[in-house]
Amino acid sequence: MPCPISPLVLAALAVTSSPAPEITWRNIGPGGGGWIQSICASPHARDGVFVGCDVGGFYRSDDGGGSYAIHNTGLTDYWVECIVPHPKDPKILYIGCESGVYRSDDGGHRWQWLRNGFPEPHAHRWSAPIGALAIDPAAPGTLYAGIGRPRLFKEGAGTVYKTTDAGATWSRANHPGSLPPDALISDILVDPRDGKRLHLACQHGVFQSDDAGVTWHPTVHGLPHPHARHLARCQAQPDTLYLTIRSEPGEKPWQGGVYRSDDNGRTWQPRLHQGLWQVIGKPGAADPLTANYDRIVAHPSNPDIAYVGGSGWVNATVFKTTDGGKSWTDVVRQRENPNIDMGWIKMWGPSVKCLAMSPLDPDLLYFGTSGHVFKTTDGGARWQQAYSRTFPDGRFTGTGLEVTCLHAIAVHPRDPNRLYLGYYDIGLLISRDRGKTFSRHVEGIAPRELQNSCLAIAFDPDDAEHLWAAFGQWHENEGVVAESRDGGSTWTMIGKSDTGLPKARHRPLLVDAPSPKSARRLFTVAERHGIFTTDDSGRSWQPRNTGLPNTDIRALVQDPGDSQHLICALGDNKAGPGALCASGDAGHSWRAINPALPTADIKAMVIAPSRPTRLYIAAREKFLGGKTYPGGVFRSDDRGATWQRVLDDNFSDGLAVDPRDPDVAFVGRTDHPYHDNSTGEGIWMTRDAGASWQPINGTSLTCLKVNTITLDPHDPSRILLGTGGNGAFIAEPSP
Numbered sequence: 001m002p003c004p005i006s007p008l009v010l011a012a013l014a015v016t017s018s019p020a021p022e023i024t025w026r027n028i029g030p031g032g033g034g035w036i037q038s039i040c041a042s043p044h045a046r047d048g049v050f051v052g053c054d055v056g057g058f059y060r061s062d063d064g065g066g067s068y069a070i071h072n073t074g075l076t077d078y079w080v081e082c083i084v085p086h087p088k089d090p091k092i093l094y095i096g097c098e099s100g101v102y103r104s105d106d107g108g109h110r111w112q113w114l115r116n117g118f119p120e121p122h123a124h125r126w127s128a129p130i131g132a133l134a135i136d137p138a139a140p141g142t143l144y145a146g147i148g149r150p151r152l153f154k155e156g157a158g159t160v161y162k163t164t165d166a167g168a169t170w171s172r173a174n175h176p177g178s179l180p181p182d183a184l185i186s187d188i189l190v191d192p193r194d195g196k197r198l199h200l201a202c203q204h205g206v207f208q209s210d211d212a213g214v215t216w217h218p219t220v221h222g223l224p225h226p227h228a229r230h231l232a233r234c235q236a237q238p239d240t241l242y243l244t245i246r247s248e249p250g251e252k253p254w255q256g257g258v259y260r261s262d263d264n265g266r267t268w269q270p271r272l273h274q275g276l277w278q279v280i281g282k283p284g285a286a287d288p289l290t291a292n293y294d295r296i297v298a299h300p301s302n303p304d305i306a307y308v309g310g311s312g313w314v315n316a317t318v319f320k321t322t323d324g325g326k327s328w329t330d331v332v333r334q335r336e337n338p339n340i341d342m343g344w345i346k347m348w349g350p351s352v353k354c355l356a357m358s359p360l361d362p363d364l365l366y367f368g369t370s371g372h373v374f375k376t377t378d379g380g381a382r383w384q385q386a387y388s389r390t391f392p393d394g395r396f397t398g399t400g401l402e403v404t405c406l407h408a409i410a411v412h413p414r415d416p417n418r419l420y421l422g423y424y425d426i427g428l429l430i431s432r433d434r435g436k437t438f439s440r441h442v443e444g445i446a447p448r449e450l451q452n453s454c455l456a457i458a459f460d461p462d463d464a465e466h467l468w469a470a471f472g473q474w475h476e477n478e479g480v481v482a483e484s485r486d487g488g489s490t491w492t493m494i495g496k497s498d499t500g501l502p503k504a505r506h507r508p509l510l511v512d513a514p515s516p517k518s519a520r521r522l523f524t525v526a527e528r529h530g531i532f533t534t535d536d537s538g539r540s541w542q543p544r545n546t547g548l549p550n551t552d553i554r555a556l557v558q559d560p561g562d563s564q565h566l567i568c569a570l571g572d573n574k575a576g577p578g579a580l581c582a583s584g585d586a587g588h589s590w591r592a593i594n595p596a597l598p599t600a601d602i603k604a605m606v607i608a609p610s611r612p613t614r615l616y617i618a619a620r621e622k623f624l625g626g627k628t629y630p631g632g633v634f635r636s637d638d639r640g641a642t643w644q645r646v647l648d649d650n651f652s653d654g655l656a657v658d659p660r661d662p663d664v665a666f667v668g669r670t671d672h673p674y675h676d677n678s679t680g681e682g683i684w685m686t687r688d689a690g691a692s693w694q695p696i697n698g699t700s701l702t703c704l705k706v707n708t709i710t711l712d713p714h715d716p717s718r719i720l721l722g723t724g725g726n727g728a729f730i731a732e733p734s735p
Contacts, residue, residue, distance in 0.1 A: 028435030031388025034403025036368025052080025065386030096130030146185025156184025271325025309352020406722030422454030646690025668706030
């Protein structure tokens with residue numbers, strides 16, 4: 001069990017000149033669960049493997065994926081698109097992110113942002129997203145970086161940057177016009193025999209340069225169309241190249257698959273007709289319903305052995321060739337004669353998002369999906385999961401590869417060891433040992449799409465095994481309210497469209513118990529539809545929006561001493577700021593407390609339990625009607641009638657107030673997820689009602705995008721965090 005933050009430590013924070021306590025955050029979670037988009041096997045240690053994710057940053061394993069450590073110090077964003085190790089020095093690594101190129105001189109533990117020569121960092125966009133990164137094996141101080149966002153098919157700029165001093169300075173390598181101006185560069189190869197000869201892949205074809213990237217010419221002879229994705233080379237026979245090209249969803253005939261060149265890219269021959277699955281989705285169908293092949297690797301000494309990953313839902317597997325691509329064999333089998341351990345994530349298949357072969361052992365390969373990492377040590381005969389640890393009774397635990405985002409965290413009212421975690425994409429997980437192991441509980445939620453996210457959790461105040469939760473799709477405004485009478489093990493859907501709730505996501509959930517034996521009154525906010533309530537424990541629901549200026553409700557709180565008294569915060573009306581309204585009759589009618597708040601994009605609101613006249617709001621900066629409405633934290637001491645800004649921040653999200661002291665509050669300082677310096681600033685604390693704030697991130701909070709903060713009701717000194725990338729954390733302060 002984690003050590004609590006002692007009262008003495010908390011008291012020390014009241015002295016604003018005192019440093020914040022050194023808090024140790026214990027990362028907990030199930031392992032995996034997020035988009036694994038880059039993976040690299042070390043050329044220096046057989047069991048070394050590096051992983052990059054879209055929201056979680058950089059992960060290192062020294063035991064072949066048995067355990068991982070997260071190393072994000074120095075990163076200004078957590079989207080790791082590509083990983084390039086130094087060919088001679090095991091301490092030096094390079095990664096390409098949406099914010100640019102980073103270098104590590106200590107094996108990936110700390111990172112330096114290499115921006116000299118790139119465009120100036122921008123506050124409102126990605127100024128130099130890296131789509132491909134390559135190092136010259138003969139002259140490792142020379143690297144090439146191609147601009148674009150390959151996964152999203154966006155922001156190509158027709159630009160390749162080059163450094164000859166190991167990243168200290170960069171300059172544009174190619175002449176303007178030498179590549180199409182919107183070329184989105186998804187891969188770059190350097191010829192090991194001649195560092196001036198390069199190949200790159202983009203949506204306009206394969207291009208070759210013979211002058212270190214200054215000029216380029218297309219090499220597309222034999223290709224049915226130019227949309228190239230990734231390249232692979234046999235190191236022992238460098239003239240042999242493999243290439244994947246994209247087939248556009250819904251278009252006939254299918255024109256994807258693998259092509260091979262035996263003349264260093266001058267001409268290409270198809271290698272797709274025997275064994276590769278060719279599936280075309282219907283027009284308008286989701287992109288993954290068309291079979292595409294993206295990531296490919298080639299054996300370093302045998303040019304006839306290669307592996308390619310199926311990136312769609314309809315070809316979610318790895319294919320292998322031993323005859324130069326003339327025929328391919330599916331080497332990942334889930335159903336008949338299975339040869340893969342899926343781990344705890346069985347909700348979706350192994351669509352290949354990244355693929356790596358060990359330079360030291362060509363039979364050792366890894367691939368990542370939108371949730372898993374898998375490993376083979378025998379050339380694909382068998383695959384084992386390498387992202388978590390599972391137990392015979394069905395429980396599972398993470399091994400350091402935490403790539404999840406959270407909506408909500410709750411602690412069981414009677415059992416401090418039982419945690420309820422509401423995740424994006426994987427629904428509800430419950431831990432009965434305070435985060436050491438987990439089990440997934442979505443039984444009763446249907447259709448399957450509604451199991452995607454658990455958005456809110458609320459307990460019956462008289463029966464802690466009786467609880468409610470909101471489930472839904474985080475990327476679609478659709479959800480339900482469900483009830484459990486067995487502590488969350490199984491669920492019954494009660495809040496649906498046929499019981500009076502609109503088709504929408506629902507959060508928060510508030511539970512009121514008028515008397516111990518009466519039916520429970522619940523309140524929820526249906527996104528964009530306003531406030532709804534039920535007086536029969538959720539069997540029927542009615543809207544409660546009379547008097548509200550609009551139904552864009554951003555937050556709803558209940559007075560802890562008067563369950564009839566509710567306060568809601570509304571978003572902007574597209575012309576002016578948000579508003580605050582109150583109800584004294586359990587939502588039957590509302591009146592405006594403050595029709596024009598000092599902020600517009602409200603993310604969270606809390607009421608101080610020990611002083612209900614005090615409210616805090618966390619908000620995101622927003623430009624609206626020709627005016628910028630500030631973000632940060634705002635405080636009211638008169639139930640919302642007047643407000644003062646107590647923290648200047650462009651994006652605050654997640655709030656908590658100590659139930660014993662209204663002056664003690666916590667806020668998550670995240671950031672806008674679309675610009676060069678966007679990791680956020682983690683969790684901050686005030687002991688004086690916002691007059692001063694201190695970060696309490698310590699050195700162990702690896703993700704600073706904090707959006708969920710929960711204080712343990714059994715001991716409010718214990719803090720639980722949900723992040724937007726590395727899952728959940730529990731505070732364990734040093735003595």
